[in-house]
Amino acid sequence: MKRGEARTDGLLLSTADDWHARAVEALLAAGCRNTAPRHAVLDWIASRCTPFTAEILVAALERQQGLSSRPTIYRTLEWLRAEGWIARVQSDENAHTYVRRLPGHYHQVICTQCGHTLIMRGCTIEHALVPALSSIDFEVHGHVLELYGVCGSCRVEQPAP
Amino acid sequence: MKRGEARTDGLLLSTADDWHARAVEALLAAGCRNTAPRHAVLDWIASRCTPFTAEILVAALERQQGLSSRPTIYRTLEWLRAEGWIARVQSDENAHTYVRRLPGHYHQVICTQCGHTLIMRGCTIEHALVPALSSIDFEVHGHVLELYGVCGSCRVEQPAP
DNA sequence: ATTGCTGCAAAGTGTTTGCAATCTG
DNA sequence: CAGATTGCAAACACTTTGCAGCAAT
Numbered sequence: 001m002k003r004g005e006a007r008t009d010g011l012l013l014s015t016a017d018d019w020h021a022r023a024v025e026a027l028l029a030a031g032c033r034n035t036a037p038r039h040a041v042l043d044w045i046a047s048r049c050t051p052f053t054a055e056i057l058v059a060a061l062e063r064q065q066g067l068s069s070r071p072t073i074y075r076t077l078e079w080l081r082a083e084g085w086i087a088r089v090q091s092d093e094n095a096h097t098y099v100r101r102l103p104g105h106y107h108q109v110i111c112t113q114c115g116h117t118l119i120m121r122g123c124t125i126e127h128a129l130v131p132a133l134s135s136i137d138f139e140v141h142g143h144v145l146e147l148y149g150v151c152g153s154c155r156v157e158q159p160a161p
Numbered sequence: 162m163k164r165g166e167a168r169t170d171g172l173l174l175s176t177a178d179d180w181h182a183r184a185v186e187a188l189l190a191a192g193c194r195n196t197a198p199r200h201a202v203l204d205w206i207a208s209r210c211t212p213f214t215a216e217i218l219v220a221a222l223e224r225q226q227g228l229s230s231r232p233t234i235y236r237t238l239e240w241l242r243a244e245g246w247i248a249r250v251q252s253d254e255n256a257h258t259y260v261r262r263l264p265g266h267y268h269q270v271i272c273t274q275c276g277h278t279l280i281m282r283g284c285t286i287e288h289a290l291v292p293a294l295s296s297i298d299f300e301v302h303g304h305v306l307e308l309y310g311v312c313g314s315c316r317v318e319q320p321a322p
Numbered sequence: 323a324t325t326g327c328t329g330c331a332a333a334g335t336g337t338t339t340g341c342a343a344t345c346t347g
Numbered sequence: 348c349a350g351a352t353t354g355c356a357a358a359c360a361c362t363t364t365g366c367a368g369c370a371a372t
Contacts, residue, residue: 088251090249090251090305109294109299111299112302118297118299120290120294124289125286125289125306128285128286128289129281129308132281133270133281133308133310136279136313137312137313137316138270138272138279138310138311138312138313139310139311139312139316140308140309140310141273141309141310141311142308142309142310143306143307143308143309144251144305144306144307144309145286145304145305145306145307146304146305146306147290147294147301147303147304148301148302148303148304148305149294149299149300149301149302149303150299150300150302151298151299151300152297152298152299155298155300
């Protein structure tokens with residue numbers, strides 16, 4: 001198990017620091033330059049546990065701080081998504097909604113109250129469904145799964161009114 | 162089992178005619194009027210098996226035929242989505258991507274070659290995952306699952322070059 | 323006849339791009 | 348110093364809305 005991970009029964013939680021360190025590493029490995037505006041985006045996403053839209057990021061970094069401009073934010077998001085460091089999730093928003101993740105095959109487990117996102121590894125979905133589907137001659141190649149619910153902290157702590 | 166359905170081991174396939182008939186029924190039951198522009202949208206979606214964006218619909222109905230205008234198309238899509246007759250699916254498109262479906266809890270099984278969409282009923286996902294998740298104190302309330310693969314016809318028939 | 327629906331035109335958002343100035347390695 | 352990157356401004360794309368006329372019940 002790598003640094004920064006907390007493991008429980010196939011479930012993997014990537015901490016803010018861990019995600020940040022790995023993403024920066026990947027950025028440099030890809031030959032990208034180490035600039036302040038990009039770091040601002042990575043810092044912000046690392047510390048964000050809830051799903052977010054590009055505009056939320058723009059509001060936080062461009063307007064409030066002048067840390068990064070809209071085009072840079074969109075370009076950085078595009079890179080992160082292409083490389084698997086963030087993923088789009090289903091949402092009723094009119095804009096694309098992202099969550100941070102790690103590259104590879106995982107599933108998101110999202111708390112609908114605090115928005116905390118867990119990463120689920122060791123997926124057995126296909127094992128469970130492939131038999132039923134192959135009986136109708138369908139060959140499964142991949143899937144998207146997002147789970148929604150309430151995490152322990154949100155059930156314990158009184159939600160703010 | 163209702164008309165127009167083909168059933169195989171928890172899998173449910175809604176035919177174009179079946180979907181169309183049910184959606185129109187629901188539209189009237191909701192007190193909506195029976196207008197030609199709306200019918201054009203329903204007809205088009207019924208006969209469409211692959212995922213589509215609003216703009217594809219606009220291109221087909223507004224520009225080519227003058228059957229329905231952009232605002233009407235968007236308004237009809239919004240109604241259908243709110244009522245569960247179409248669903249947004251994950252996609253790399255920049256616009257929302259829809260597939261037709263039936264109201265209720267189902268999963269989409271989408272062929273990546275021909276785009277045919279099957280509806281999967283009798284979902285056991287949560288039964289399989291809830292134990293693992295509750296061990297970390299996470300209470301699952303719902304989920305989104307989309308399966309991608311290749312259907313029988315596409316493996317049998319030589320795909321067009 | 324009433325009331326909802328349509329389509330036009332226009333406005334709102336979300337997202338991308340051309341390009342000169344700037345910064346990194 | 349060369350080349351990637353930034354940020355501005357503007358363009359572009361997607362989606363929604365106000366409103367006058369039309370159409371379904």
